[in-house]
Structures are given as C-alpha cells and as structure tokens.
Amino acid sequence: DVKVTQSSRYLVKRTGEKVFLECVQDMDHENMFWYRQDPGLGLRLIYFSYDVKMKEKGDIPEGYSVSREKKERFSLILESASTNQTSMYLCASSPTTTSGNTIYFGEGSWLTVV
Amino acid sequence: GNSVTQMEGPVTLSEEAFLTINCTYTATGYPSLFWYVQYPGEGLQLLLKATKADDKGSNKGFEATYRKETTSFHLEKGSVQVSDSAVYFCALSEPGGSYIPTFGRGTSLIVHP
Numbered sequence: 001d002v003k004v005t006q007s008s009r010y011l012v013k014r015t016g017e018k019v020f021l022e023c024v025q026d027m028d029h030e031n032m033f034w035y036r037q038d039p040g041l042g043l044r045l046i047y048f049s050y051d052v053k054m055k056e057k058g059d060i061p062e063g064y065s066v067s068r069e070k071k072e073r074f075s076l077i078l079e080s081a082s083t084n085q086t087s088m089y090l091c092a093s094s095p096t097t098t099s100g101n102t103i104y105f106g107e108g109s110w111l112t113v114v
Numbered sequence: 115g116n117s118v119t120q121m122e123g124p125v126t127l128s129e130e131a132f133l134t135i136n137c138t139y140t141a142t143g144y145p146s147l148f149w150y151v152q153y154p155g156e157g158l159q160l161l162l163k164a165t166k167a168d169d170k171g172s173n174k175g176f177e178a179t180y181r182k183e184t185t186s187f188h189l190e191k192g193s194v195q196v197s198d199s200a201v202y203f204c205a206l207s208e209p210g211g212s213y214i215p216t217f218g219r220g221t222s223l224i225v226h227p
C-alpha cells in the first residue's frame with residue numbers, strides 16, 4: 001500500500017514561530033503536494049513539486065515555503081506563523097502516469113497558532 | 115480551465131436509504147474522474163475512479179459512472195450505513211497534462227441510525 005506519512009498530527013505553535021511540517025512518501029512518486037483544508041473552503045493548494053528541488057506555487061502560497069531535497073520528502077515551512085494559518089494541512093503524492101493520476105494523502109496535521 | 119462542481123451538503127439520510135451525490139465537471143481534454151472519501155479526523159482516501167467514458171467505478175457498495183455526454187460522475191449507494199458518514203470529494207485529473215488534480219468542494223454525508 002502507498003503510504004504518505006506526516007510527521008506531526010497535532011501541533012500548537014506561537015505567533016511568529018517558524019514551523020516545519022514534514023511529509024514522506026514510500027512509493028517513489030514524482031509529484032508531491034501541500035494543501036490546507038478549512039471548513040467551507042474545501043482543499044486549497046499551497047505548493048506542489050514535480051521533481052526533486054522543483055516547486056511551483058499553488059493557489060495560496062503567501063506565508064509558506066517548501067523544500068524538496070529528496071524525492072521521498074516534501075517539507076512545508078511557515079516562516080513566521082500567524083493565527084490565520086491555524087488549519088488542517090494535508091500532504092499528498094501522486095505518480096506521473098498516462099491514465100490519470102490517483103493522488104494519495106497523508107492523515108493530516110492539525111496546526112493551531114496561538 | 116478545469117473545474118468540478120458538487121452538490122452542497124450536508125446530506126442527511128437514515129440508515130439503509132439510497133444515496134446520490136451529484137458531481138459535474140468541465141475539462142479541456144479527457145480526464146480521469148475520482149471520488150475520494152474523508153472520514154472524521156483523517157486524510158482523504160481514494161474511493162473509486164474511472165478513466166474513460168462509460169466506465170463504472172465501484173468500491174464498498176459505492177458506484178459512479180463516467181458520463182461524457184452529461185459531463186457527470188454522480189456517486190451512488192443503494193443502502194447507506196452510519197459508518198459511511200464522511201465528506202466525499204469528486205475530482206478529476208487529466209492524463210499527460212497538469213499534475214495537479216482538480217477537486218470539488220466536498221459534500222458532507224451524515225447517516226443517522
């Protein structure tokens with residue numbers, strides 16, 4: 001089974017702290033994604049990466065950065081956490097195929113910024 | 115651009131009722147279509163998928179048929195259970211195109227005993 005592992009399920013951070021959310025996938029997928037999920041807003045893409053060291057902005061990149069130094073690992077960084085970044089963060093990965101890309105999600109990280 | 119529209123929820127049903135969650139899409143090419151399910155406190159997981167017109171995806175009693183003529187992929191289940199209570203997301207992905215899937219907003223299903 002494909003496994004996408006997010007290192008922290010629940011975090012509480014203070015305003016202004018630098019926050020790292022780590023994600024690892026074990027299926028050698030080319031593509032990795034970070035989403036945030038808020039009630040009534042669905043899934044919103046923050047960043048994605050289609051290869052090592054490659055990254056592209058999604059719909060809401062402001063206040064976030066990412067790092068992909070190894071194929072299996074994709075990190076989301078909140079440079080200076082703010083209360084409006086309190087949310088559920090979902091990491092995902094997918095292969096690049098010719099028949100449509102099933103995307104596999106981690107269990108999510110609940111971040112509270114106080 | 116691509117888009118996915120789902121019916122708004124919550125959908126509230128009694129156990130053993132018939133379920134339909136509507137999903138329509140717009141796409142420039144010939145996408146693959148997916149339903150994902152998110153149980154409370156968890157990430158999303160693939161429920162079923164269909165990769166070409168008239169294909170039927172099925173899993174755990176759920177079904178959806180890829181209808182190109184109506185650009186739809188409605189989710190159905192003949193008899194829901196309390197354990198089906200979750201949020202359901204319709205999504206599309208274009209083969210060979212953008213790596214980014216397009217998701218609907220999600221539909222919450224609440225099943226009462």
